Amino acid sequence: xxxxxxxxxxxxxxxxxxxxxxxxxxxxxxxxxxxxxxxxxxxxxxxxxxxxxxxxxxxxxxxxxxxxxxxxxxxxxxxxxxxxxxxxxxxxxxxxxxxxxxxxxxxxxxxxxxxxxxxxxxxxxxxxxxxxxxxxxxxxxxxxxxxxxxxxxxxxxxxxxxxxxxxxxxxxxxxxxxxxxxxxxxxxxxxxxxxxxxxxxxxxxxxxxxxxxxxxxxxxxxxxxxxxxxxxxxxxxxxxxxxxxxxxxxxxxxxxxxxxxxxxx
Numbered sequence: 005x006x007x008x009x010x011x012x013x014x015x016x017x018x019x020x021x022x023x024x025x026x027x028x029x030x031x032x033x034x035x036x037x038x039x040x041x042x043x044x045x046x047x048x049x050x051x052x053x054x055x056x057x058x059x060x061x062x063x064x065x066x067x068x069x070x071x072x073x074x075x076x077x078x079x080x081x082x083x084x085x086x087x088x089x090x091x092x093x094x095x096x097x098x099x100x101x102x103x104x105x106x107x108x109x110x111x112x113x114x115x116x117x118x119x120x121x122x123x124x125x126x127x128x129x130x131x132x133x134x135x136x137x138x139x140x141x142x143x144x145x146x147x148x149x150x151x152x153x154x155x156x157x158x159x160x161x162x163x164x165x166x167x168x169x170x171x172x173x174x175x176x177x178x179x180x181x182x183x184x185x186x187x188x189x190x191x192x193x194x195x196x197x198x199x200x201x202x203x204x205x206x207x208x209x210x211x212x213x214x215x216x217x218x219x220x221x222x223x224x225x226x227x228x229x230x231x232x233x234x235x236x237x238x239x240x241x242x243x244x245x246x247x248x249x250x251x252x253x254x255x256x257x258x259x260x261x262x263x264x265x266x267x268x269x
Contacts, residue, residue: 007106011109011111011113012110028075034125041060061136062225064194069126069220070155070217070220072119073216074159074213076115076159077163078160078166081115081159082169083167083181084167085111086169086180089263094263111164115163145223150219151223154248154251155212162212164254164258165257165262188213198233198234212246212247215244218233218238219238219243
């Protein structure tokens with residue numbers, strides 16, 4: 005237990021000592037919220053029908069919360085582990101008494117802590133700076149907690165699995181970041197999901213970010229906005245099943261692909 009706790013502390017310190025990781029994962033959702041809020045500050049509110057509308061800060065907040073989870077888990081872990089494998093860090097750790105489980109606990113603990121802090125900052129800035137009204141119902145926060153915990157778990161195992169893709173650590177960012185960026189655009193983070201072509205909606209619905217984003221929209225947006233979702237509903241049960249499927253599949257992929265060093269090294 006002490007070893008795992010020490011690894012979490014070490015990983016958190018290492019994370020905040022890397023300026024690129026802090027900017028492109030920790031601060032990115034906050035910066036994007038500020039950009040959208042300022043750019044559309046004079047634009048009319050987004051209408052959902054039935055006389056219900058929200059400003060742009062409120063509209064983009066749920067997708068950016070979901071994006072932050074994916075960035076902190078999938079992108080951050082994918083790049084980090086691929087780099088450690090390439091520069092020999094994993095090989096050196098493999099020659100020490102450090103258990104693989106403690107290594108993963110350190111990485112996942114880091115993601116959990118940084119995601120919670122990032123999300124708290126994002127919500128605080130949205131509320132205090134941009135005047136977003138946060139939910140008051142306990143049921144909404146229950147859904148928020150469920151989507152967040154399941155999203156973090158799924159993003160972490162996918163980050164560990166995707167770290168096997170780059171053949172060199174210096175290519176990790178160029179390999180993983182475009183994948184995560186494309187997912188943001190086809191998952192309803194920056195564009196209304198139903199405005200995408202049907203075939204692209206079908207593709208986006210295969211991946212977890214689409215369901216994390218819609219789950220968060222069910223928390224932060226009025227119920228009238230469910231009409232803008234496919235089928236006119238939030239489909240939280242379907243989203244949960246998709247996330248669980250990715251969590252299980254990602255865990256299996258981790259077990260099959262993770263090595264302290266590449267097989268072809």
